[in-house]
Amino acid sequence: MLRLDAAPARAFLDEADALDRLRPRVEAAHRAVLDGSGQGGDMLGWRRLLRAPNDALLEDLETTAARIREDADVLLCIGIGGSYLGAKAVIDALTPYFRAPSRRAGNDLFGEAARNAPEILFAGHHMSGAYLRELLAYLDGQSVYVNVISKSGTTLEPALAFRFVRRWLEERFEDANRRIVVTTDPEQGALNALRAEKGYKKYEIPPDVGGRFSVLTPVGLLPIAAAGIDVRSLFYGAVAAFERLAAPEDNAALEYAALRYALHQQGYGTEVLAVFEPRLAGIGGWWQQLFGESEGKEHRGLFPATLQYSTDLHSLGQYLQQGRRTLIETFLMAEHDGGDLRVPATEADLDGLNYLAGQTLRHVNRQAYEGTAHAHAEGGVPVMTLWMDRIAPGPLGELLYFFEHAVAVSAYLLGLNPFDQPGVEDYKRAMFNRLGRP
Ligand code: PA5
16 A cells, blocks of 8 residues: 655644644545546546446457557557556556567566567657657567557647558558557547548547546556556556545545645745656656646646656756755655665675675665655755555556546645646647648
């Protein structure tokens, strides 16, 4: 079960009873998330689908994923923002760091399914021509399947990438149309038109689920299942969190939302989410979008930034320790992270590391976390830590829902609609004007 250790951050509150005084507003925001009475209350489908799990859909996704896994060397996922970050986050967290030269050999930390999975690649999340050219060259000679994911079907980055990839696939595979799966709105958008002509397999994105809240719909679940990850455990981990976090008492999501809001009101402007296990960095990317697009409106909201330690302690660590004191820091940690390599002893000890001989790297990394949390708190950064038991599908499902619930409550505390992103349209308008879109 997820656990929030917020004591070090609470010590930074100007008034000791700040959270008690905030309590009625937090509970009202929480109730609005539960009953849909807040702004954007018609976009709570991400909760509805956990209230009434659709096992038939999960089975259908597993069947499609099995077909892809059987036949594909590569599954290319085309999407941007909420249409790729969730899948990438979970896949990065739950698949091996390194792929063996033969896909059949592998790392014992992962199940058979993850070891034998196709490589999952991403496109359509930017518009680099060099990337696309090199990607298509890399794909040559491999058995490729494509999952194109766009709720609107009109987003330029994935739409353009799909045009290139579709032609590439059609030139190489007689059964190209069978190799393409679209995930999109039930009715709207260009992908529905293409699908009607080509007969692609299609999954629907429920209209009441926004992109950044869609990881537990086919948007995230198909790529995740194709990667060999147990999507049922992931989904039901989220269901467990959905049920547990419905109660206002002893609710870590409410505590997290309240604390970051109270600190924001005191003038803190940035929240850093820091991980010590690189495979969790993708969760940071997903979290960044979830909080950035949900809260960054009307000149309000903490700026969310994700860091990967200890790597970034050697770059941004200096700023965290001694830069402007407007940062709060949330560590995302796992009790069991698989890092049980032991430091070997050497006779001569020329590198002077024998004091660590016999220790696991997990222990060393843990001391780095404890030392960093201590030093940053001493240096004036309110720190808190979110603990998972393990990096596994169930706990990750819990974590996804935890953040979704927390961000909705947080945005309501700020008086904002968590489910729209009006600011994103401004750059699009300016870009499309320049491109001469009719
Ligand atoms: O959270 C959101 O709604 C956005 O980030 C979208 O997911 C992103 O813009 C992609 O949109 P679409 O799926 O319509 O291509």
